[in-house]
Each structure stands twice: as structure tokens, then as C-alpha cells.
Amino acid sequence: MEKKTALVTGATSGIGWATAVELAHLGFAIIATGRRQDRLDKLKIELEKENIDVLTLTFDVRERQTVKDVLSTLPDSWKKIDVLVNNAGNAHGMDPIDKGSIEDWDAMIDINVKGLLYVSKEIIPGMVERKSGTIVNIGSIAGKEVYPNGNVYCASKHAVDAITNGMRVDLNPHGIRVIGVHPGLVETEFSIVRFKGDEDRSKTVYQGFSPLTPEDIAETIAFAVSRPPHVVLADIVMLPTAQASATIINKNKL
Ligand code: NDP
Ligand code: 8X3
Numbered sequence: 117m118e119k120k121t122a123l124v125t126g127a128t129s130g131i132g133w134a135t136a137v138e139l140a141h142l143g144f145a146i147i148a149t150g151r152r153q154d155r156l157d158k159l160k161i162e163l164e165k166e167n168i169d170v171l172t173l174t175f176d177v178r179e180r181q182t183v184k185d186v187l188s189t190l191p192d193s194w195k196k197i198d199v200l201v202n203n204a205g206n207a208h209g210m211d212p213i214d215k216g217s218i219e220d221w222d223a224m225i226d227i228n229v230k231g232l233l234y235v236s237k238e239i240i241p242g243m244v245e246r247k248s249g250t251i252v253n254i255g256s257i258a259g260k261e262v263y264p265n266g267n268v269y270c271a272s273k274h275a276v277d278a279i280t281n282g283m284r285v286d287l288n289p290h291g292i293r294v295i296g297v298h299p300g301l302v303e304t305e306f307s308i309v310r311f312k313g314d315e316d317r318s319k320t321v322y323q324g325f326s327p328l329t330p331e332d333i334a335e336t337i338a339f340a341v342s343r344p345p346h347v348v349l350a351d352i353v354m355l356p357t358a359q360a361s362a363t364i365i366n367k368n369k370l
Pocket of ligand 1: 125126127128129131132149150151152155156175176177178201205206217225230254255256257261298299300301302303304305306309315
């Protein structure tokens with residue numbers, strides 16, 4: 117069988133890690149990226165126990181030249197990327213717009229938006245040349261609605277939604293599938309990062325209801341990418357049952 121390769125950004129934790137595992141179980145060789153080399157090493161060891169081919173790449177998606185250097189010099193056997201999952205991203209801070217930190221704003225725009233573009237810029241040409249490929253962009257319910265103190269994070273995810281739709285339009289002549297996955301609350305390291313390491317505050321986000329798990333998202337991504345080539349699940353919003361919108365969450369009642 118011809119080798120199929122999936123590249124997952126932000127595979128060191130949460131949704132990205134679970135997606136790398138799920139796609140590996142579908143038969144994909146995995147290129148896993150992130151900044152934390154120790155986590156990538158752990159993922160590689162775990163998957164190699166199951167005889168899955170894994171290449172790890174350690175870089176910050178904000179570093180435009182590094183992204184270009186690393187992704188343009190992939191070993192020959194890893195050059196053909198069939199599935200790109202643009203997952204790397206986070207929220208940084210949760211403050212009203214008049215109190216937000218410029219460093220946090222820069223991080224969210226640079227990682228969630230520009231980082232996604234830098235990675236895509238290196239991978240899309242090969243897909244265009246081969247007239248095939250699937251791109252999965254991880255947006256958010258925050259890319260569909262704006263909630264109090266979400267301001268710039270919501271803006272970054274609205275940008276991901278627009279870029280996803282723009283990719284689908286522009287890549288349509290080339291037979292490339294573009295899928296937007298927009299989760300609601302998923303328990304990962306997301307809130308620990310958002311609240312700058314405050315684990316107690318982070319836990320309260322997911323208390324009183326059953327949040328989505330990273331595996332819930334990963335299974336959906338695996339389902340979407342494994343549809344027949346003529347099918348694209350273009351826009352997937354996934355919420356926990358207890359969540360009706362970005363702000364309506366049925367806590368402590370079920
Ligand atoms: P985690 O914090 O668990 O994972 C974030 C991942 O992104 C890590 O692997 C991290 O790797 C990587 N990452 C962050 N910044 C950078 C960077 N500058 N360069 C390279 N990689 C980076 O959170 P989630 O799994 O929840 O988040 C994954 C995606 O899902 C994000 O885009 C997030 O916005 C989105 N999302 C999350 C939801 C949730 O409720 N959790 C809901 C909706 C969407 P490392 O630190 O090693 O670089
Ligand atoms: C993550 C979900 O609601 O915290 O994108 O923005 S939320």
C-alpha cells in the first residue's frame with residue numbers, strides 16, 4: 117500500500133496529540149510538530165511501539181524562516197503530505213479589550229493566524245502539484261461567536277474560519293479538500309496556557325458538566341479525512357451536550 121502521511125501541528129498535547137494517535141491508527145505515517153521536544157519524543161516512542169512511522173519536527177510556528185527551512189527540506193520519503201492538520205494554537209489571557217496585554221494579542225495573532233499561514237504556505241504547493249490533499253484547520257466556537265473577554269482570541273479564530281473558507285474556494289480547482297473543525301469546550305492544556313499556569317482557575321472552566329475530550333475531536337477529524345475523495349465535511353461545529361453556544365453552558369444541572 118502506498119504510504120500516506122499526515123502532518124499535525126501542535127502534537128505535543130491535547131487535540132493535536134490525540135489526532136496524531138488517531139490518524140496513526142488509520143494507517144497514516146505521522147509528522148508531529150511542536151516546540152516541546154520531550155513531548156514529541158514521547159509520542160514517537162509510543163507510536164513506534166505500534167510500528168507506525170513517525171517524524172518529529174521541533175519549531176515555533178511563529179518563526180517564518182524556520183518554518184520554511186524545516187518544511188522545505190523534509191527527507192524525500194516524507195515530502196508527500198496527504199493530510200495537513202493545522203492545530204497549533206492557544207488563547208493567551210482573557211481580559212476585557214481595554215485591559216488586554218499587547219504581548220498576548222501578538223501571541224494569538226502570530227501563532228493562531230500567521231503560524232497557520234506559514235505552515236500552509238509550505239505544504240499547499242505539493243498538494244496543488246499532485247492535485248490532491250486534505251487540509252484540516254482547527255478553528256473554534258470562538259471563531260463563530262464572540263464572548264466576553266474573548267476579543268482577540270475570538271478574532272484570531274474568526275480569521276481561521278475565514279482563511280479556511282478562502283482556502284476551500286482557492287484550492288477548489290485543484291481537488292484539495294478543506295475542512296474546518298470548530299470545537300466548543302475541550303479539556304486540554306488550553307486553559308492552563310490561557311490562565312498562564314493557574315491550574316486551579318483552569319479546572320473551574322470544565323467543572324459541573326462533561327466537556328469534550330481531545331479524543332472526541334480526533335475521532336471526528338479521522339472520520340472527516342477518511343470519507344471518500346468526493347466528500348468534504350466542510351464545516352464542523354462540535355460542542356459538549358451541555359454547551360448550547362459560546363456562553364450558554366448547562367453547569368451543575370445534569
Ligand atoms: P493545548 O494547549 O493542549 O495544545 C496546544 C498545542 O499547540 C500544543 O501542542 C502546543 O505545542 C502547540 N503550540 C502552541 N503554541 C505554539 C507555537 N508557537 N509553535 C508551535 N506549536 C505551538 O490546547 P488544545 O489542544 O486545546 O488546542 C489545540 C487547538 O485547538 C488550538 O488551535 C486551540 O485554539 C483549539 N481549540 C481548543 C479548544 C479547547 O477548548 N481546548 C476549543 C476550540 C479550539 P508546544 O507548546 O509544544 O509548542
Ligand atoms: C476554545 C473554546 O470557548 O474557550 O477555543 O474559546 S473557548
